[in-house]
Amino acid sequence: MDKKLYDLVNTQINKELYSAYLYLSFADYYKDEGLDGFANYFEIQAQEERDHALIFRKYLLENDEVPKLLAIDQPDKTFSNYLDPLNAALEHEKYVTSLINDIYAAALEAHDFRLQQFLKWFIDEQMEEEDNARDMITKMTLFGKDQHSLFELDKEYGSRAYSVPTPLAKA
Numbered sequence: 001m002d003k004k005l006y007d008l009v010n011t012q013i014n015k016e017l018y019s020a021y022l023y024l025s026f027a028d029y030y031k032d033e034g035l036d037g038f039a040n041y042f043e044i045q046a047q048e049e050r051d052h053a054l055i056f057r058k059y060l061l062e063n064d065e066v067p068k069l070l071a072i073d074q075p076d077k078t079f080s081n082y083l084d085p086l087n088a089a090l091e092h093e094k095y096v097t098s099l100i101n102d103i104y105a106a107a108l109e110a111h112d113f114r115l116q117q118f119l120k121w122f123i124d125e126q127m128e129e130e131d132n133a134r135d136m137i138t139k140m141t142l143f144g145k146d147q148h149s150l151f152e153l154d155k156e157y158g159s160r161a162y163s164v165p166t167p168l169a170k171a
């Protein structure tokens with residue numbers, strides 16, 4: 001595998017694990033605020049991000065490469081209201097989209113068609129992640145100031161359940 005592509009994919013393992021860490025810190029914030037449903041949502045989001053890391057790891061291993069696990073940065077965000085983490089989530093997902101795009105662009109340049117094919121799942125996934133984040137911002141903006149509505153919203157996010165993503169399920 002091309003050295004530059006290896007480095008990008010290997011770094012993405014770290015970026016996804018950082019995402020898991022970041023969302024766990026969001027879950028901690030909501031848990032502390034008594035919004036257990038929002039906490040549940042981000043705990044599951046953290047699991048999904050760990051899965052993303054595992055998918056990139058699996059790709060390297062299946063291509064006869066050994067992942068090099070790097071140090072994970074410390075999430076350092078502080079929040080002053082319920083909307084803050086949701087805005088931060090959208091910003092973060094846009095950043096991750098740009099990372100996936102960068103890997104795809106590099107794979108295109110190197111004529112690595114296998115990597116391009118592999119990344120397609122993540123390209124779709126990022127559209128979904130951004131859409132979900134925007135949806136949460138909209139709902140919080142619309143309903144967050146009414147206590148009853150907030151309670152219902154929290155209940156809705158409390159029902160989110162974990163499922164194994166397709167690329168790992170067919171392992």
Ligand code: MG
Binds near residue numbers: 016019052
């Ligand atoms: Mg991810």
